[in-house]
Amino acid sequence: MPRTGPAREVAVVAFAQSxxxxxxxxxxxxxxxxxxxxxxxxxxxxxxxxxxxxxxGSSDYLAGRAFSFTMxxxxxxxxxxxxxxxxxxxxxxxxxxxxxxxxxxxxDTALVYGYGKSSPGSVRDVLTRQLDPYYLAPxxxxxxxxxxxxxxxxxxxxETDESALAAIGTRSRxxxxxxxxxxxxxxxxxxxxxxxxxxxxxxxxxxxGAAAVILxxxxxxxxxxxxxxxxxxxxxxxxxxxxxxRDLTDSPSTRIAAERxxxxxxxxxxxxxxxxxxxxxxxxxxxxxxGADVAVNPSGGALAANPVMAAGxxxxxxxxxxxxxxxxxxxxxxxxxGPCLQQNLVAVLEGDPR
Amino acid sequence: xxxxxxxxxxxxxxxxxxxxxxxxxVSIAGLVREAAAxxxxxxxxxxxxxxxxxxxxxxxxxxxVMMPELYLADALGAVGKPMLxxxxxxxxxxxxxxxxxxxxxxxxxxxxxxxxxEKQSESNAMxxxxxxxxxxxxxxxGAGGFFAPHVRAYMRRTGAxxxxxxxxxxxxxxxxxxxxxxxxxxxxxxxxxxQASPMLWDPIRYSETCPSSDGACAMVLTGRAxxxxxxxxxxxxxxxxxxxxxxxxxxKDFVSPQAGKDCAADVYRQAGITDPRRxxxxxxxxxxFSWYExxxxxxxxxxxxxEGWKLTEAGVTExDGDLPVNPSGGVLSTNPIGASGMIRFAEAALQVRGQAGEHQVPDARxxxxxxxxxxxxxxxxxxxxxxxxxx
Numbered sequence: 233m234p235r236t237g238p239a240r241e242v243a244v245v246a247f248a249q250s251x252x253x254x255x256x257x258x259x260x261x262x263x264x265x266x267x268x269x270x271x272x273x274x275x276x277x278x279x280x281x282x283x284x285x286x287x288x289g290s291s292d293y294l295a296g297r298a299f300s301f302t303m304x305x306x307x308x309x310x311x312x313x314x315x316x317x318x319x320x321x322x323x324x325x326x327x328x329x330x331x332x333x334x335x336x337x338x339x340d341t342a343l344v345y346g347y348g349k350s351s352p353g354s355v356r357d358v359l360t361r362q363l364d365p366y367y368l369a370p371x372x373x374x375x376x377x378x379x380x381x382x383x384x385x386x387x388x389x390x391e392t393d394e395s396a397l398a399a400i401g402t403r404s405r406x407x408x409x410x411x412x413x414x415x416x417x418x419x420x421x422x423x424x425x426x427x428x429x430x431x432x433x434x435x436x437x438x439x440x441g442a443a444a445v446i447l448x449x450x451x452x453x454x455x456x457x458x459x460x461x462x463x464x465x466x467x468x469x470x471x472x473x474x475x476x477x478r479d480l481t482d483s484p485s486t487r488i489a490a491e492r493x494x495x496x497x498x499x500x501x502x503x504x505x506x507x508x509x510x511x512x513x514x515x516x517x518x519x520x521x522x523g524a525d526v527a528v529n530p531s532g533g534a535l536a537a538n539p540v541m542a543a544g545x546x547x548x549x550x551x552x553x554x555x556x557x558x559x560x561x562x563x564x565x566x567x568x569x570g571p572c573l574q575q576n577l578v579a580v581l582e583g584d585p586r
Numbered sequence: 587x588x589x590x591x592x593x594x595x596x597x598x599x600x601x602x603x604x605x606x607x608x609x610x611x612v613s614i615a616g617l618v619r620e621a622a623a624x625x626x627x628x629x630x631x632x633x634x635x636x637x638x639x640x641x642x643x644x645x646x647x648x649x650x651v652m653m654p655e656l657y658l659a660d661a662l663g664a665v666g667k668p669m670l671x672x673x674x675x676x677x678x679x680x681x682x683x684x685x686x687x688x689x690x691x692x693x694x695x696x697x698x699x700x701x702x703x704e705k706q707s708e709s710n711a712m713x714x715x716x717x718x719x720x721x722x723x724x725x726x727x728g729a730g731g732f733f734a735p736h737v738r739a740y741m742r743r744t745g746a747x748x749x750x751x752x753x754x755x756x757x758x759x760x761x762x763x764x765x766x767x768x769x770x771x772x773x774x775x776x777x778x779x780x781q782a783s784p785m786l787w788d789p790i791r792y793s794e795t796c797p798s799s800d801g802a803c804a805m806v807l808t809g810r811a812x813x814x815x816x817x818x819x820x821x822x823x824x825x826x827x828x829x830x831x832x833x834x835x836x837x838k839d840f841v842s843p844q845a846g847k848d849c850a851a852d853v854y855r856q857a858g859i860t861d862p863r864r865x866x867x868x869x870x871x872x873x874x875f876s877w878y879e880x881x882x883x884x885x886x887x888x889x890x891x892x893e894g895w896k897l898t899e900a901g902v903t904e905x906d907g908d909l910p911v912n913p914s915g916g917v918l919s920t921n922p923i924g925a926s927g928m929i930r931f932a933e934a935a936l937q938v939r940g941q942a943g944e945h946q947v948p949d950a951r952x953x954x955x956x957x958x959x960x961x962x963x964x965x966x967x968x969x970x971x972x973x974x975x976x977x
Contacts, residue, residue: 286830291646291652291653292645292646292647292652292673293646293647293652293653297647298644298645298646298647298648298714298715299645299675299715299960301673302675302833302960302961302963302964303833305830305832305833305963306832306833306835309832310830310831310832311831311832311835311837312831312844312848313829313830313831313843313844313845313848313849314829314830314831315827315828315829315830316828316829316830316964317672317674317681317684317685317828318672318673318674319670319671319672319673320646320653320671320672320673321653321670321671325670325671328670329670329672329685329688332685332688332689332692332694333688333692335688335692335693335694336592336688336691336692337591337592338688358652359652361646361650361651361652362651362652362653362656362657363656363657364657365614365649365650365651365654365657365708366613369651467668468668468669469666469667469668470655470656470659470664470665470666470667470668470669471659471665471666472659472660472665473656473657473658473659473660474660477660484666485666488666569653569656570653570656571656574656574659575656575659575669
């Protein structure tokens with residue numbers, strides 16, 4: 233399918249994230265988000281009131297209360313009133329909404345943030361409430377059990393084996409040693425089965441965290457950032473909800489989104505994949521056609537820190553930061569939502585030639 | 587701001603469910619699909635014509651389903667397509683339509699299905715809003731408990747007589763009798779009955795509050811080429827905006843929030859409206875408690891500060907008045923919370939399409955759809971017209 237649509241140049245010009253921690257009992261959501269917002273604004277010198285559009289991603293179910301995002305808006309300092317919106321999704325989709333807004337020409341800059349505190353409840357149980365409420369949710373199948381189904385399908389199909397999965401966990405957590413924000417890094421024992429065939433090292437840590445990104449268009453991006461990470465393509469797709477309706481060893485939604493985002497037009501050097509389970513990296517590598525020469529999750533990825541509702545936005549931010557630092561020229565960033573990679577967003581980020 | 591050449595956006599399909607207290611006959615998926623199918627039928631399009639789906643609803647605790655868009659992807663024909671889920675509290679139905687509209691305006695997609703719903707009977711909205719978190723402000727005994735003091739402040743500030751609220755409720759409930767999709771059809775309604783209803787949160791009486799409804803509303807939005815193929819007259823989006831301000835702070839005016847004024851001003855600027863009272867023919871306004879009609883008349887610039895209640899009292903906002911407000915019966919007659927904002931936007935579009943049936947405002951050419959949410963802090967509005975906007 234030919235790529236069509238808008239052509240306004242938009243770039244990630246700043247990225248900040250919290251340290252991702254197992255618990256942050258001493259912090260409200262506002263207190264967790266606010267420092268990150270201040271950091272990302274400070275990187276550009278922009279004030280909240282100078283931002284053209286603000287959009288956030290979060291989930292009431294993690295906070296355990298309705299309208300939780302109304303409180304975090306206080307952290308932005310929305311006075312005088314701002315043009316603002318919210319998606320009940322990972323912050324990566326808030327970034328998408330902001331990118332669309334800039335494409336309309338109604339804004340030249342956008343502040344995007346995502347956050348989640350998993351520690352107040354049992355996130356494995358909480359995520360079961362995402363499932364079909366009549367037939368599936370009453371059975372409380374948790375997120376690790378569903379990922380294990382997917383891993384088993386992959387092993388049965390000959391796509392991977394337990395030692396290959398273990399190597400993904402080892403590589404991710406070794407990479408995270410260079411990431412001061414990561415929750416887990418260094419040697420992590422592969423551990424016991426959580427739900428076979430997934431062991432502790434195949435599963436993400438449970439943690440609290442936040443991230444923020446600033447987007448800017450055209451010359452404004454060049455003014456705010458020495459080497460902007462241009463979003464040359466971005467798309468997202470959803471699949472059927474029922475696990476019996478999908479081939480769990482494949483991710484057609486990732487592939488379609490990647491095609492629409494232009495991933496396959498030229499090689500990428502970096503991939504930041506939102507794969508909370510080692511087995512999901514196997515699926516995503518195949519859908520994105522990533523070879524062994526691509527640096528996958530140099531940040532450590534979601535196996536090193538998985539703050540729900542921020543982890544996808546962090547992938548975009550980490551990919552962009554690598555371009556800012558001159559460590560990448562063309563990167564793919566990916567975010568996921570729903571059980572077993574049901575919904576996937578893919579963005580291509582490119583730096584100006586050096 | 588960069589003046590990019592935007593694609594004009596047209597509403598070519600509208601569908602609603604008949605809103606009721608409890609739809610025991612359908613699942614959440616069945617409910618949303620009913621509205622979506624009606625919108626597609628109105629546009630004479632099929633699921634294959636839709637490029638993306640944008641869905642909204644109010645808190646997930648209202649049905650007890652976390653991020654229900656995941657489960658609803660199949661029911662809304664979204665498999666293989668992009669699906670976005672918007673949540674901006676009570677304004678969400680309006681915000682959802684605006685996000686969908688931007689997808690078309692930015693030429694990211696040609697034809698977008700947008701839908702908002704609430705199936706309040708699946709759970710309990712009162713408890714859905716009453717999950718206490720330490721050291722944070724809860725919503726104070728339901729929405730009425732939060733808003734009643736601000737209504738009282740309005741009365742004190744403007745000297746409005748305490749009869750105005752009941753006039754609004756009496757009007758909206760009579761208008762609802764002309765709208766087949768409205769939840770409350772109170773055939774024996776009289777002004778005396780409204781005034782004799784129990785006091786819930788002084789000064790708000792039972793009959794001056796919105797019901798709890800199950801319902802969904804959907805629209806098909808498209809660009810100029812799609813509008814040219816539309817079997818029925820489209821409604822054109824002339825302006826749309828969102829504004830937010832913090833929940834609680836010392837400088838906040840709860841009677842007439844600055845974010846509402848700014849949002850309306852932005853929409854009027856986009857639409858070239860300089861005198862809203864004269865240039866706008868119908869208003870679908872988010873009025874969950876009757877006194878919010880006079881309050882928002884001022885906030886939206888239809889009346890001078892302190893004068894909104896005089897328009898209501900003089901009958902200006904009646905269906906046959908010169909500025910009809912909520913000809914559909916409004917939120918006071920139908921309140922599937924997450925859908926209520928989109929119903930306002932859709933009803934405004936029906937008016938300028940001349941498709942509003944018995945509650946049609948004659949010759950409506952420009953109509954405003956309005957929504958608000960949170961602690962009167964989130965605002966979403968659009969202005970739709972019968973003519974394609976001048977580019």
